């Protein structure tokens with residue numbers, strides 16, 4: 001499991017070491033890690049090191065200090081280094097080390113910003129060390145002007161020191177211009193803001209450099225499940241399992257206008273190992289399900305007399321269908337774990353429970369938040385995904401899965417997951433219906449298995465968020481595998497799920513050192 005922290009948490013963990021005079025040592029570790037990551041990236045790209053041009057954009061604080069010391073290391077390897085000082089002062093020891101190593105220093109002004117931006121755009125590497133965890137707001141003045149210009153003609157390799165400058169390391173929110181990084185080298189622990197949109201858009205590949213503060217880190221602000229976690233958490237049937245003991249999922253979904261949503265939800269659920277799917281819904285949708293998924297048992301009863309372990313409600317539903325909407329409310333009220341997708345969201349009471357997993361995209365989350373009195377439109381949700389998902393979970397007391405390039409899962413208690421295992425090709429009609437099916441299938445199979453989560457270090461009360469994150473990861477990995485860089489249809493995502501399940505489950509038979517769980521590269 002990858003843990004991520006707010007910049008504030010990282011600074012608190014650093015404090016005892018800084019108080020004991022270890023600040024310079026921490027900075028050397030950070031700077032060495034940054035320089036090493038730049039060298040590795042250049043080698044991976046087949047670029048030469050000697051004579052390579054490096055521009056380090058330098059702020060007045062310790063982030064600039066990291067950048068200057070790193071550039072001094074790179075100058076020592078024969079690279080042509082230039083520091084652009086964006087403030088009146090720079091970290092004195094780092095600047096001295098940089099100059100001793102032969103680095104060139106230029107001072108940024110309003111007047112020379114266009115020239116320096118052009119120069120940086122032609123460099124082999126730009127290191128963005130303007131602002132780190134000590135930033136208050138975004139880039140200002142000539143630094144903002146330079147980065148805006150540079151964004152128009154980006155360098156071959158942009159490397160962010162700790163965080164892309166102008167990005168809030170706690171929240172992933174941006175203020176003013178931010179340079180898109182190909183690689184972010186971050187110190188002491190991943191920052192939460194790098195693993196949530198829009199921050200993740202700017203961060204590129206995230207590389208974590210340990211600097212010796214790790215033992216002092218608190219409970220993470222955010223976590224990300226890795227394949228080895230899926231291997232531990234996914235169920236597998238025992239020899240004497242039967243379809244009922246493996247979990248039965250009730251599905252209330254689809255409408256005459258969108259019958260395919262119900263089919264895809266059922267296909268997602270069946271692909272994700274549920275023992276049985278029972279469908280409750282309009283006869284024409286049931287007919288289509290019988291043709292497409294003969295494994296599904298279609299009936300016409302009520303929620304109360306349908307014996308299941310979990311419910312899936314809402315995909316492709318018609319809000320005007322009173323009977324279906326009653327099923328939605330009954331399922332959410334049943335006390336059983338329930339995934340509530342799309343059409344179910346407007347029909348639910350404001351306050352729910354943690355075992356209810358809501359699966360909005362940004363627009364649906366904005367509508368939900370507005371209904372609950374929190375004034376966020378779609379744009380505001382997209383600009384602050386962490387805060388929006390957290391607020392929705394707090395207000396509804398449900399588990400909230402916010403779909404997007406990075407999918408976030410907020411528990412109403414504390415835990416928070418960020419999964420980014422997919423491909424942009426997953427943004428296709430029906431993809432969300434398959435995801436709802438996968439979530440429902442996992443709720444039905446492992447929702448009551450508290451021991452499974454306790455053994456994995458997950459508080460059983462927080463398991464609903466973990467289940468939603470497992471589903472998001474499975475679904476995204478299946479999408480990436482099925483797409484392989486090419487267009488994708490939702491049905492193929494469902495088809496790819498068993499293959500991904502098999503692949504990650506195989507990891508549980510491997511020895512710890514054979515798994516890919518502790519990579520320091522997050523993406």
Ligand SMILES: NC(=O)C1=CN([C@@H]2O[C@H](COP(=O)(O)OP(=O)(O)OC[C@H]3O[C@@H](n4cnc5c(N)ncnc54)[C@H](OP(=O)(O)O)[C@@H]3O)[C@@H](O)[C@H]2O)[C@@H](O)CC1
Nearest residue numbers: 023026027030061062063131132133134135136137138162
């Ligand atoms: N502590 C350590 O030993 C270690 C720290 N590490 C590194 O240090 C980084 C944190 O360093 P930091 O605390 O110096 O903050 P950082 O972000 O570099 O500078 C901000 C300074 O700039 C200013 N400023 C603020 N906002 C601004 C704005 N919008 N626009 C313009 N200026 C602005 C503000 O000064 P002020 O204006 O308030 O005088 C503030 O002092 C961290 O990300 C990591 O890279 C690692 O090396 C490990 C060891």
Ligand SMILES: [K+]
Nearest residue numbers: 128131163165
């Ligand atoms: K930075």
